[in-house]
Amino acid sequence: MTTNGHTYTLKVWRQPGADRPGRLATYTVTGISPDLSLLEALDVLNEDLIRKGEDPIAFESDCREGICGQCGIVVNGVAHGSKLGCTTCEIRMREFAPGSTITLEPFRATAFPIIKDLVINRSAFDRIIARGGYVSINTGAAPEANAIPVARDLAEKAMDAAACIGCGACVAACPNASASLFVGAKVSQLAVMPQGHAERERRVTRMVAQMDAEGFGNCSNHGECEAVCPKEIPIHVISRMRREYIRASVKSVLG
Amino acid sequence: MSDPAPITLDPRIPEGPLEHKWDTFKQEAKLVAPANRRKYTVVVVGTGLAGASAAASLAEMGYTVKSLCISDSPRRAHSIAAQGGINAAKNYQNDGDSVWRLFYDTIKGGDFRSREANVYRLAQVSASIIDHCAAQGIPFAREYGGTLSNRSFGGAQVSRTFYARGQTGQQLLLGAYGALMRQVDEGNVTLYPRREMLDLVTVDGRARGVVARNLVTGAIERYSGHAVILATGGYSTVFHLSTNAVNSNATAVWRCYKRGALFANPCFTQIHPTCIPQAGDGQSKLTLMSESLRNDGRVWVPKLKGDQRPPAQIPEDERDYYLERLYPSFGNLVPRDIASRRAKEVCDQGRGVGPGGLSVYLDFADAVKRLGEPVIRSRYANLFDMYHEITNENPYQVPMRIYPAPHYTMGGLWVDYHLMSTIPGLFVAGEANFSDHGANRLGASALMQGLADGYFVLPYTIGHYLAGIGPGAVADKDPAFDVAERGVREDVSRMLAVNGSRTVREFWHDLGRIMWNKVGMSRHEKGLSEAIAEIQSLRQEFAKNVRVSGAEGDFNKDLEFAGRVSDYLGLGELMARDALQRRESCGGHFRDESATPEGEALRDDDHFTYVAAWRYRGEGQLPDMQQEPLPFERVHPSQRSYK
Incomplete structure (x- = not known):
């Protein structure tokens, strides 16, 4: 199948380390089947580079089916590429015209420093979750699962928000590099579920404070985040986060 | 080398009737007082369901925890990709479920090659897992009245599977x-992401820590503790193409094996029946389509060999719904091993469909x-979308094409009832151990086992162990760390x-091609012997002729993979050896020489009712096999029937 595949030009961001300069390098890949994924085409290119004794392109991926959130490349100027609702690893080569040029760059944001080439450090997301992206319950302390009914549509709404994979495309696409969609998704899930209510004020206050401390920008309603989100997390999670935040602020003043 | 002393494998199963064993253990276990727990450090390797739940639970109790993972964040562990659901004996559907029935289904599903006591405990704690996960705010599917929904999964005649759309693993992991x-x-866990464990360190025969490579800087680092938990997943990536993530690997378990931990039942691997068929040569992984699809999808092939007509043009009476025909009571929901084997069989008969005749329809x-497209969409939308994305075919309009692929490994490091390996202080949880699934795992049982081990078993058994050894200081200055670190450095330099x-x-x-062809869905004496020879020569060639790019002190994926593939070459051979010695068929292990006239797996209980636990004896030496007999006190192994 690969023998009669297509040829593409790949322009790839190469940068040896966070404090070293980077540049776009140009490569040609041949024999690429339209059924291959974009990342598999990069695998093919890397095999070539290794055989030639050159440094392969550093990029990350894991599940290669759009759920782990590990991959993330700006493809032709769009985080995760222009196809809606998919991650970088889900892009197939049939999306690109044979012979075309594909430009690959890392997700860029102050809070996501580059490690090497297309690999970035997203540990800021972990630190935000650590400040409240959970229900504080110890193992062993749970009541019977059906003791707390949850209306079906609420569970569905919570699931829509909980689908976030933490990839960071929302940050990469936002002109302000805001993490509001990411934070809003977790805040919304746990604001909707009754299990999250006991600590909703503490949660939103602490998570928002950490988001600011990490150097993410403010949300100014561009909506780019929703457009690139591979899980199509709706932007109204940000409004809910704001409502939760205001609610917490008012409550802290009025008691 | 002289003959090594045989090891007596003591599974340390508590006395008393099956129903009371776990309670007996808990009542008799030693405890560590709350104020003393912080003096103990536990190193947890892996942050999937088993590792993250163990690390969190131990830290909640007050222990000091070091948590290592290979990804950039603990949230990326491959448990995240589990789709269909998690089993629990809640009997919310009033359809006759019970702890006993979940236990029995699991023992039978595993073709009577697992330990009664472990499996019973798994069924007992299953209900607590759902309670805990619901309390965490996990958005499980609900009924209109607000109670939890269930769906059915293979190998069971009750509905006991809880789920969150097709993303149950993701939600449980998050x-x-x-x-x-x-x-x-809260300061009880220190996180070490982007660290790959490359050796286990033992001091005076006890596990005291690990040596790991920092995947960003290349630095070789030491992590010491009073106990080590390995929760590093399975080894399906030995097959190269599998449903596992590309970074899933066997290095941690393999290096512990080389340090003396016994490896149990390595040949027990699960080939999942419903995966998207391979499309081309550069493919890096195979994508699973959840077993839950078999609730509504019907599996068929044309009756006629080589029938090239598009599926819509094949009339009903020229289709063979072979699972419904062969297994009328379970139909499309037979266990995975059976569904996979039958798919291979019809393809071998020349009735497969799609390119190369290597797939069957799931229609x-x-x-x-019957239900209308909106209902199907509400149940499986993300799976249908994923399928459409990958194959460019719309499964609402044409049947899916599926084929089996390596998915899960029931084998793993040998552990006793405490989940402790043969190395004191080394505990193994989740898919990395061998304990609960025998020769075949039922759907929706992996999530259950990972979380059972981490939330509800290890917190008790580790406490018992730690109370026994005392909180004496553990130094990473011990010469044993020097030796391990030097070994790791030498390995890395040698490959480069x-x-x-x-x-x-x-x-x-x-290696993947050898494994798939000769140690895959069906195995025979000749093929297995050939596989061993071929893997050995591939391994020799690897040592002489591999090209690993880049430098040691850098972010270097090629180097990471070189270490993993080098370990697969050892493990692949061990899998073939184990498959060769087990001259019976059971579950996912099918020996052509041992089949019933209907083509079902034919066990040989008189000779093989044991766990095969392999011991490493040094480079160039044959490993030796120890047996742990499996006495069945409560269930009677029978020919598995799903007819």
């Missing part, structure tokens, strides 16, 4: 990850007619120095 991050925030036309002509991926590809 719950455990949240719990873990809360403990990070939703009847379900769409070969500078041969074949890439790491080429070797992996070659």
